[in-house]
Amino acid sequence: MMFSVILSTASRYLLPLLLIFSFFLLLRGHNEPGGGFVGGLVAAAAYALYFIANGVYEAEKLLKAEPIKIISLGLLIAILSTIPSIIIGQNFMTGVWLDINFPVIGKIGTPLFFDVGVYLLVLGITLKIIFSLAEEDK
């Protein structure tokens, strides 16, 4: 793989920006365009850019967790987000919302946690695919 100083430097600044943007998309979702799926893709794109610039080992080091762990965590959060609906005696997967408004985030409810699960799942699975292909390339 060709090493490019410009891309390598740029990716270091772009990574946090893209991650913040992905969080923005995640929180904006539900009622407006955005959500866990798009957010997860943007976050994965951020890491993918870093990997293109610096190679797969650097990218894996930066990520710290194995992609499969991120996938499992995402699925677990998505499953856990369905439990409150059962506890309060509603139908399975009914959205349960808190009445308090938080600054920046807005309302908090189980759909947000479900979206966080989707976010992690999409991030994990995209990175797993990218890293597997990259490692096979070597």
Place this chain on the structure above:
Amino acid sequence: MINQIIILPIILPLIFAVTMLFFWRSVAVHRYINLFGTLVSLVVSIIILVQVISEGIISLQVGSWQAPFGISIVADLLSTVMVVITAVIGFATALYSIGTIDPDREKYLYYPLLQFLLMGINGAFLTGDIFNLYVWFEVMLISSFVLLVLGGTRGQFEGAIKYVTLNLLSSAIFLAAVGILYGVAGTLNMADLARRIPFVEQKELLTVVSVLFMIAFGVKAAIFPLFFWLPASYHTPPVAVSAIFAGLLTKVGVYALIRFFTTIFVHDIGFTHNLLLISAVLTMLTGVLGAAAQSDFRKILSFHIISQIGYMILGLALFSPLAIAGAIFYIIHHIIVKTNLFFVSGVVDKMKGSFDLNKLGGVYKFYPLLGLLFLIPALSLAGIPPLSGFWAKFVVIKAGLEVQEYFVIGIALLVGLLTLFSMTKIWNEVFWKDDPRGYENHLDESYKQITSTKKYLVIAPIVFLALITIIIGFYAEPFFKYANDAAEQLINSSVYINSVLGMR
């Protein structure tokens, strides 16, 4: 509150699969979680069955979105019975897998995939919404694609290419049909469709859509002339995988056909059900004739899946309460028996290192009990009384006599005879004749290294399923009664409609 329980057969496999992913490095943990998970699913599904029998159809509107706008999960008698059988096969396969699946496959997430597969199958049985059904078909297919190629041998890829291509084609047709149906009827909720279809004006378009669905599910159920992927792929993966595929996957297609052509598309029975009848007869014949030409243990069994599917479709096509009850009884019997036959073929392969009938022989001489364990499902498949297959065939044929389809019944009886011929062929070649290598007990080298615990784990599910076959045979009455009740629910769809659309 109690109706929440019907989501469990879908959500439990997911929970167990995710738990396994957290311990993805330790295969031993996977085995225990998988076994425990299938056992829990079995218990839960039996509880649901008891509930459905005592209280009637249970439905659940996911996310509290009112039907027909949200997704409905509906457990009527047919769905629930299918879920129970799925759990039984899941449990048997879990045991069998521990004994037979090699460490490499286990390491690459074999057990979580098995749970995802069960989740997809249960979802397809329980959903009351056609688009949601499509989604569950995809969950099931994607897991089955991976299970089919897991291990990556040459034969597996060859089989998988045919399997994947034809199933993707069928999914595309399914999706197109869903789109057109939504355009025609304006809803995809099965109960709502059943209510609205009599008032749809474009009956011709409706018939076209119903045939599209017939093709889409026909590919999955492997009916004539859409079955070619099945004998090309089912003999390639490990036996545990073939067995669960053979038992359950095609039956999801049959289930969908039964659901659609009893509850929803009954506006033009003269055309659609006659088409099914022709297809059923040809499916029975081609399947059994195809089997007669084979000399590979698993290929013979694969072709017999097709011919047996013909009987189920025949029951549906005859379209009387008795015939549909017969089809449902047939599904129950066939899933158990066919899975068991595949299990036995795996044991023979472990011992002798081959599926080729010409290379096998002499098993009965040294393992008479295994011979008996083969004979029970084999004779049941052929329809010898008093085993379960006899009652299944008896009911379908009796229903045929009632509506005076004598030609079709003649074919069905002939196919039964030819099935017996095939089973006798396997018996003669594998169990009865001497081993072509000589009179001694020739065993595969790898077989001698298998621990006795593993051997028990492999034999246990075979005995378990054989016992169920015998129980269904000797106590056919209650099983038939519930099959009959399930058929009643399908034909009088007003109960189903009221339960889902709420007169609560």
